[in-house]
Amino acid sequence: MKCNKIDEKLLNEYFDNELDERSARNISEHLRDCPVCSEKLAFFKGVSDLIAESPKINAPVGFTTRVISSLPEKITTRAFFPKILELNFKTFSAAAGFLLIFTSLVFYSAKYISHKNANVTFEISLANASVVTLAGDFNGWNMYATPFNEENGVWSVTLPLKKGTYQYSVIVDGKQWYPDPQDEVSITKNTKIIVPTDIEKI
Amino acid sequence: MDKNIPVKNEDLIFIEETLAGNRESFSCLVDKYKDRLFNLVYRFMGNKDDTMDVCQDAFLQAYTHLNTFKIDCNFSTWLFTIAVNISKNKLKRKKFLNFSIDRQVQTEDDEINNEPADKNSHSEETMLKQERAELLNEMIGSLSSDYKIPFLLKHQENRSLEEIARITNLSVGVVKIRIHRARNILYNSFKERL
Numbered sequence: 001m002k003c004n005k006i007d008e009k010l011l012n013e014y015f016d017n018e019l020d021e022r023s024a025r026n027i028s029e030h031l032r033d034c035p036v037c038s039e040k041l042a043f044f045k046g047v048s049d050l051i052a053e054s055p056k057i058n059a060p061v062g063f064t065t066r067v068i069s070s071l072p073e074k075i076t077t078r079a080f081f082p083k084i085l086e087l088n089f090k091t092f093s094a095a096a097g098f099l100l101i102f103t104s105l106v107f108y109s110a111k112y113i114s115h116k117n118a119n120v121t122f123e124i125s126l127a128n129a130s131v132v133t134l135a136g137d138f139n140g141w142n143m144y145a146t147p148f149n150e151e152n153g154v155w156s157v158t159l160p161l162k163k164g165t166y167q168y169s170v171i172v173d174g175k176q177w178y179p180d181p182q183d184e185v186s187i188t189k190n191t192k193i194i195v196p197t198d199i200e201k202i
Numbered sequence: 203m204d205k206n207i208p209v210k211n212e213d214l215i216f217i218e219e220t221l222a223g224n225r226e227s228f229s230c231l232v233d234k235y236k237d238r239l240f241n242l243v244y245r246f247m248g249n250k251d252d253t254m255d256v257c258q259d260a261f262l263q264a265y266t267h268l269n270t271f272k273i274d275c276n277f278s279t280w281l282f283t284i285a286v287n288i289s290k291n292k293l294k295r296k297k298f299l300n301f302s303i304d305r306q307v308q309t310e311d312d313e314i315n316n317e318p319a320d321k322n323s324h325s326e327e328t329m330l331k332q333e334r335a336e337l338l339n340e341m342i343g344s345l346s347s348d349y350k351i352p353f354l355l356k357h358q359e360n361r362s363l364e365e366i367a368r369i370t371n372l373s374v375g376v377v378k379i380r381i382h383r384a385r386n387i388l389y390n391s392f393k394e395r396l
């Protein structure tokens with residue numbers, strides 16, 4: 001059932017105390033006689049109270065430590081990734097048992113420039129990992145944007161990438177960043193990159 | 203207003219010290235805003251794992267881009283802007299991968315959502331109230347992020363329309379309309395479900 005006298009915008013503005021005194025008074029008078037609007041207004045209030053009274057979900061213990069330990073050593077406007085790597089070289093040197101990647105699609109000669117995509121599959125065998133993700137130039141180094149899919153301990157993901165130069169890294173369990181020991185790999189067509197896990201520890 | 207001045211100054215001091223290389227100062231900012239951020243992002247994401255990812259990433263991005271922070275901005279607004287963008291991207295991705303509904307209900311979180319059972323106090327009325335609250339919470343959770351984010355910034359964070367507009371990168375008018383629509387969607391869905 002709808003009320004034809006008061007539109008939804010006005011009722012919402014009344015609820016938010018955004019109306020001038022006169023308009024608010026008119027709505028108040030209308031509410032005395034209109035069960036439809038009264039019910040709706042009571043619902044708005046109920047929802048607002050429910051949210052306000054909901055139990056607070058605080059950050060878990062150790063959250064600050066976790067954030068601080070994930071920060072790069074220094075703040076830079078660009079290319080903070082190498083700084084993260086430096087940090088991880090120190091922080092995870094003892095713990096790191098695997099390793100990882102880096103690849104570059106190098107494509108600098110104008111006559112070879114193509115805008116066609118190449119399907120690049122990244123694959124890594126990690127038996128004990130819970131979450132493996134890929135970060136790189138192609139996803140703004142967002143460590144959550146590109147998760148690997150796992151099948152029998154083999155993690156893989158395929159991305160259509162424009163031919164060009166990329167750097168990337170694999171992140172294991174959201175904290176360990178593994179660089180590729182090869183620094184750069186040149187790819188100009190559909191490629192599968194098997195990320196080794198037995199390279200020198202970092 | 204006077205009450206806000208020292209708060210602003212405190213954040214600016216932390217920011218300046220962080221930029222000068224003092225990571226401890228950044229941990230003060232994390233301590234100060236982590237619970238508020240976590241509480242809000244939890245509402246967006248619906249589970250603790252995703253909330254943790256979003257909040258951690260938001261602080262990391264705030265830190266790495268701290269030298270682009272404008273002094274005339276409010277740090278919490280800036281931080282929440284970052285978190286909202288990360289949340290939106292993650293929600294979009296989850297929607298695309300089509301596993302959001304299954305993942306949103308997790309046993310670990312159920313402990314938080316459900317109050318301890320007190321059988322004696324469960325009169326018919328309180329049961330009804332609780333069921334109603336659960337239904338409403340579920341409906342808020344299933345609002346699209348376009349509506350849910352401005353709506354929760356308004357009701358959970360008590361942000362002004364101007365602040366919400368800044369955080370969501372929308373105009374004040376659009377923010378207002380989305381909050382109104384969110385309420386109306388909830389109302390209509392609620393009526394249908396009863």
